[in-house]
Amino acid sequence: xxxxxxxxxxxxxxxxxxxxxxxxxxxxxxxxxxxxxxxxxxxxxxxxxxxxxxxxxxxxxxxxxxxxxxxxxxxxxxxxxxxxxxxxxxxxxxxxxxxxxxxxxxxxxxxxxxxxxxxxxxxxxxxxxxxxxxxxxxxxxxxxxxxxxxxxxxxxxxxxxxxxxxxxxxxxxxxxxxxxxxxxxxxxxxxxxxxxxxxxxxxxxxxxxxxxxxxxxxxxxxxxxxxxx
Numbered sequence: 001x002x003x004x005x006x007x008x009x010x011x012x013x014x015x016x017x018x019x020x021x022x023x024x025x026x027x028x029x030x031x032x033x034x035x036x037x038x039x040x041x042x043x044x045x046x047x048x049x050x051x052x053x054x055x056x057x058x059x060x061x062x063x064x065x066x067x068x069x070x071x072x073x074x075x076x077x078x079x080x081x082x083x084x085x086x087x088x089x090x091x092x093x094x095x096x097x098x099x100x101x102x103x104x105x106x107x108x109x110x111x112x113x114x115x116x117x118x119x120x121x122x123x124x125x126x127x128x129x130x131x132x133x134x135x136x137x138x139x140x141x142x143x144x145x146x147x148x149x150x151x152x153x154x155x156x157x158x159x160x161x162x163x164x165x166x167x168x169x170x171x172x173x174x175x176x177x178x179x180x181x182x183x184x185x186x187x188x189x190x191x192x193x194x195x196x197x198x199x200x201x202x203x204x205x206x207x208x209x210x211x212x213x214x215x216x217x218x219x220x221x222x223x224x225x226x227x228x229x
Contacts (some may be wrong), residue, residue, distance in 0.1 A: 027075030029186040032114055036103050036111075036189045037171075040074045042067045043081035044134060052099070059098045060090040064181065073156045082177035085126040093130070097173040102136050103189065104147040107163030110194045113145070113171060114160040115187040121180030122154050129182045132172040133163040139170035148182070156185070164196045 015116065027041025038055035045054065052058030053067060065081055072078045079099070087095035105111065117129055129148040132140045145161045146148040163169070175182045 022148050027186055028073075029188045030075070032188050032190060036105070036191075037101060037187045040187045041108040041185060043075050043124045044075045045103045046077075055101065057100045057102075060087070060092060060095065061097055062087065065097055067185070070190055071118055071156070071183055072122075073118075073186075078118075078185035080181045080184045081129075081173065082127075082174045082181040083175070084101055085128075085176045086111045087176075091152070093174040094176055095126070096128070096130075096176040098172065098174050099184075100139065100170050100172040101187075102139075102168065102170045105167065105169055106191070106195075107165055107167045108195045109165045110192045111163050111165060112192055113163045113190055114158060115173075116156045116185045117148055117155050117159055118179075118183040119148065119154060119183075120175070120183065121177060124177065124180060127177040127180070127182070129177075130172075130174045131159065131161075132170075132174075133161065134170060134172075135166045136170045137180065139172050140174075162192070 027043055029035055029037065029040035030043065031120045031146065032040075039053055041054050044114055049066045050061050051065070052061060058065070060083060062083055064083055065079075067077050068080050069077055081097050082096050083090065083097045083098060085094050085096075090096075092098060116129065119129070121127065127149065129146075130144040131146050132142070132144050134140060134142050145163075146159050148157075148159075171187070173184060175184075
């Protein structure tokens with residue numbers, strides 16, 4: 001059966017409409033079993049320039065922040081995140097864009113936290129990308145896990161860390177890059193199934209306390225012997 005020209009045009013436009021859906025592939029982080037990070041590869045619907053991606057919390061965002069389809073580490077999209085340094089009215093981290101996500105985890109349990117970062121302008125004068133892990137009450141009070149500067153290459157680099165849960169923890173990314181951008185993709189947080197060993201400063205008082213309890217019980221039994229049957 002010969003199709004009319006109008007029918008062929010209709011089929012062609014239909015295929016064009018479907019093709020973006022066919023091209024949209026899952027990120028490697030979406031296929032990582034047990035990943036706690038939601039929208040880890042930024043594949044979910046996005047509201048546009050300067051908006052915070054779904055399931056994330058953002059602050060000090062401007063029109064520079066965007067979910068983009070190039071460059072990507074995997075899947076279809078990545079997150080472009082960068083403000084100009086010392087941006088007016090944006091005091092934290094030298095005016096950096098800030099993005100975070102909070103998790104309920106197991107106190108004392110160890111987790112693998114990893115992500116990919118690309119610096120679009122290696123060697124720039126005013127650029128920094130930081131990643132923090134910390135309790136939700138003060139998530140950025142400690143030393144950052146990493147602080148990527150102008151030496152980062154123009155390629156995707158994997159950053160991997162072992163972190164310990166406190167019950168409620170937050171991952172935080174901060175970024176400024178004048179006049180270019182950093183890109184973030186494939187954020188992963190998975191349990192290692194290992195409970196961290198207590199530090200010696202904690203273990204010694206615990207051992208002394210158990211020993212004291214043992215001798216206290218022995219002393220009580222000596223003063224109050226059990227009656228013979």
